[in-house]
Amino acid sequence: MKTGALIGCGFFAENHLHAWRDVAGAEISAICDRDPERLRIVGEMFGIDRRYADAEQMLTDGSFDFVDIATTVASHRPLVELVAQSGAHIICQKPFADSMTDARAMVAAANAAGLSLMVHENFRWQSAIRAAKALIDDGSIGEPFWGRVSFRSAYDVYAAQPYLATDDKFIIQDLGIHLLDIARFLFGDVAALSASTRRVNPKIRAEDVATMLLHHKSGLASMVDCSYATQLPEESFPQTLLEIDGEKGTLRLSVGYRLTLTDQQGTREIDVSPPLLPWAERPWHNIQESVFAIQQHFVEQLEKGGVTETSGADNLKTLELVYGAYESAADHGKSVTLE
Numbered sequence: 001m002k003t004g005a006l007i008g009c010g011f012f013a014e015n016h017l018h019a020w021r022d023v024a025g026a027e028i029s030a031i032c033d034r035d036p037e038r039l040r041i042v043g044e045m046f047g048i049d050r051r052y053a054d055a056e057q058m059l060t061d062g063s064f065d066f067v068d069i070a071t072t073v074a075s076h077r078p079l080v081e082l083v084a085q086s087g088a089h090i091i092c093q094k095p096f097a098d099s100m101t102d103a104r105a106m107v108a109a110a111n112a113a114g115l116s117l118m119v120h121e122n123f124r125w126q127s128a129i130r131a132a133k134a135l136i137d138d139g140s141i142g143e144p145f146w147g148r149v150s151f152r153s154a155y156d157v158y159a160a161q162p163y164l165a166t167d168d169k170f171i172i173q174d175l176g177i178h179l180l181d182i183a184r185f186l187f188g189d190v191a192a193l194s195a196s197t198r199r200v201n202p203k204i205r206a207e208d209v210a211t212m213l214l215h216h217k218s219g220l221a222s223m224v225d226c227s228y229a230t231q232l233p234e235e236s237f238p239q240t241l242l243e244i245d246g247e248k249g250t251l252r253l254s255v256g257y258r259l260t261l262t263d264q265q266g267t268r269e270i271d272v273s274p275p276l277l278p279w280a281e282r283p284w285h286n287i288q289e290s291v292f293a294i295q296q297h298f299v300e301q302l303e304k305g306g307v308t309e310t311s312g313a314d315n316l317k318t319l320e321l322v323y324g325a326y327e328s329a330a331d332h333g334k335s336v337t338l339e
């Protein structure tokens with residue numbers, strides 16, 4: 001059994017803690033939050049008595065196999081470096097870092113200490129996304145040549161996550177980051193991208209709409225688009241939709257978790273609805289199941305000494321797309337080349 005601690009008992013950490021109860025081979029024995037009220041609420045909710053206001057104190061007191069950092073981005077680098085010094089393996093929420101410098105420093109700190117560092121980049125772990133990936137991998141549509149990863153909504157995300165309305169970067173850094181990671185997961189790494197952004201909601205600080213065009217190293221072109229300013233007949237938050245054209249067929253992941261495969265034999269529809277875990281709540285259940293899946297993956301890799309799919313090193317490539325997209329958007333959609 002791996003023993004862990006969690007830092008940051010805010011809105012999303014409740015999902016981490018529910019999932020940790022279900023993950024085989026791990027348990028959370030201590031929590032930390034500098035906000036005493038959140039520490040009390042979450043401690044009582046999950047029956048965790050070891051509670052700390054200070055992460056350094058918690059790490060000094062406890063011997064943990066791993067630490068799950070569920071705070072917002074500004075605290076990630078100091079906390080990751082602190083945990084690395086303590087010798088515990090690390091999970092860090094997305095967005096991993098505010099800059100490539102910080103992201104690289106965290107990867108270097110974990111590497112120097114010989115520790116596993118996984119970014120909690122969970123969207124690729126949603127069962128609908130995994131189902132699409134499995135059909136690409138088994139050759140069902142032949143070689144893919146075009147793709148679209150899309151998330152368009154008018155859901156009020158600001159109610160539960162008020163910082164999204166006030167941060168100086170919003171939709172690419174918060175949500176586009178998941179979609180860019182999915183694009184990498186499905187279509188491979190990216191050679192160049194261009195982007196356009198827009199703020200539609202006058203009450204928020206940064207962009208709430210982004211459209212990105214990716215040229216993948218394989219030659220495939222994909223479009224990654226997201227909006228929190230789009231009112232649709234059917235609100236689909238928080239579903240990511242896919243369109244993938246291949247040389248032998250096409251895949252569409254549509255609203256309502258309907259995955260359709262069309263080829264010369266015709267069209268078949270597969271229901272890829274996520275399970276509603278006992279603690280999950282619609283419409284968040286697809287995100288919640290992916291939280292469980294990524295945390296189980298982390299523990300399995302720890303047990304066998306493997307590398308996680310979304311390791312810190314891997315996540316550098318997703319972050320390069322995020323910052324490349326902002327650079328492109330700031331320069332009228334100029335093409336940005338990735339290494």
Ligand code: NAD
Pocket residue numbers: 007008009010011012013032033034035038053055070071072073075079093094095120122123160161174287
């Ligand atoms: P939040 O503000 O509700 O919670 C963060 C908590 O961390 C707060 O309680 C704060 O007091 C605590 N904290 C901050 N710095 C600390 C420190 N140094 N020591 C101890 N406690 C500290 O934020 P949230 O909405 O829960 O988001 C947390 C992270 O989760 C964000 O990075 C966000 O992007 C991410 N998130 C991911 C998903 C997803 O599906 N992957 C969904 C929502 C949020």
Ligand code: 89V
Pocket residue numbers: 157161174175178238
């Ligand atoms: O995934 C996230 O980070 C969330 C949400 C899905 C609401 O955009 O902020």
